[in-house]
Amino acid sequence: MSTVTPAAAPKEAELRALLWLVAVGFFMQTLDATIVNTALPAMARSLGESPLRMQSVVVAYSLTMAMLIPASGWLADRFGLRPVFLSAIVLFSAGSLLCAMANSLSLLVAARVLQGLGGALLLPVGRLAVLKTFPRERFLQAMSFVAIPGLIGPLIGPTLGGWIVEAATWHWIFLINLPVGLLGGLATLRYMPVERNAALAGFDLTGYLLLAFGMVTLSLALDGLSGLGLRQAGVLVLMIFGLASLTAYWMHALRHPDPLFSPHLFGVASLRIGLLGNLFSRLGSACMPLMIPLLMQVTMGYSPLQAGLMMLPVTLASMVMKRPGTWLLTRFGYRRVLVCNTLLVGLATASFAMTTLDQPVWLRVVQLMAFGAVNSMQFTAMNTLTLKDLGPAMASSGNSLLSMVQMLAMGMGVAAAGAVLAAFTGYFGPVEAAAALPAFRGTFVCMGLITIASAAIFWQLSDLEAPAARARHEPAEME
CATH class of the missing domain: 1.20.1250.20 (MFS general substrate transporter like domains)
Structure with a gap:
């Protein structure tokens, strides 16, 4: 009969705690992508807006996440898993608090951007922590466990959002993130490894800025037709800038030795x-x-x-x-x-x-x-x-x-x-x-x-x- 040594037990407990930490972070990220959908009409009434012009609340969150994802791996390697994951929780929680405090659509969208900055880092950095911490033979099992909350978040998000709006106010959709963020921050300090990559390659900042600017301007051009109230000329200018920026990124990637995304991928x-x-x-x-x-x-x-x-x-x-x-x-x-x-x-x-x-x-x-x-x-x-x-x-x-x-x-x-x-x-x-x-x-x-x-x-x-x-x-x- 095999026995577990006293030294092995804490290590296994820490691995389980890390899994729960990453899983909860993933859950909060996916939950907040859908929980606001049923609450938008209530938000519109509270902020004095038309419910048909509230899509910017969703666009801001998704677009910010898309913009930061390419830099997430490099940030974790450069500054360490624990500082970056803790920063993600702080940004996500601060964004949630500001969302609840917003008294205008513009402030709410700005707060959702801050929330998206944190949400964009939660899953990639958490997944990297699992990859670097768990033995190779247990990685698939660990990632399967982490993925389950990501499926549950969108399942309960719309219903939970609707219930919160009726039981309290739409502000609590964001306030419920605060105690979770506090516990997550404490758990990060205790269980998340610090690990950095000493042999880190340089970050393609020029390529990142070109790619991010292209994504943002194209999305703003689409949103500008409704949510931002831009005239056709403004939309056209944004679209031209966006397409030019993406084209410039492609040409930059062709000659850069270590681009964000190698053009060879498209082969x-x-x-x-x-x-x-x-x-x-x-x-x-x-x-x-x-x-x-x-x-x-x-x-x-x-x-x-x-x-x-x-x-x-x-x-x-x-x-x-x-x-x-x-x-x-x-x-x-x-x-x-x-x-x-x-x-x-x-x-x-x-x-x-x-x-x-x-x-x-x-x-x-x-x-x-x-x-x-x-x-x-x-x-x-x-x-x-x-x-x-x-x-x-x-x-x-x-x-x-x-x-x-x-x-x-x-x-x-x-x-x-x-x-x-x-x-x-x-x-x-x-x-x-x-x-x-x-x-x-x-x-x-x-x-x-x-x-x-x-x-x-x-x-x-x-x-x-x-x-x-x-x-x-x-x-x-x-x-």
């Missing part, structure tokens, strides 16, 4: 198509967690809690679809599945244009479940396609690039939907109650068409893989 066809498909297909579908609760509260009179509960079928169907999705990819291959499923996601998105005020609840639930199922299949297939052919030398960089594109697409998708909704609102007139339903219908059709158009990207995939070769690529649970 891998599956990654190239997967990233472009991720970006453009999510432009259409990423807005749905925001648009559906907004539709139900603004046009149908749902309470925040009722709107949050109506999002449960989407998430439950998403979870149920994970295993069948693996079988479909193995049986039919990535090209057929992604082309067909992208069309289905677009049609499911556009189907919400048929929403009526007297639509039976059971039919609405079925519609939401159908969207959740095909959307989950889309995420599984796209994410696995993007990473499946990367060698060990490219895996880390490719994964970071995928994470950045996902967050960027989420922010740009919400901004695009807000711009389209604002355009239809101006065309149809009133923006309150049932009178806003035509504007929502037009928006759902447009976002569905954007998704359908992205199927042409996945059509470029080669479908020559034999079934045995396809079977070797187990779809990754990344979302």
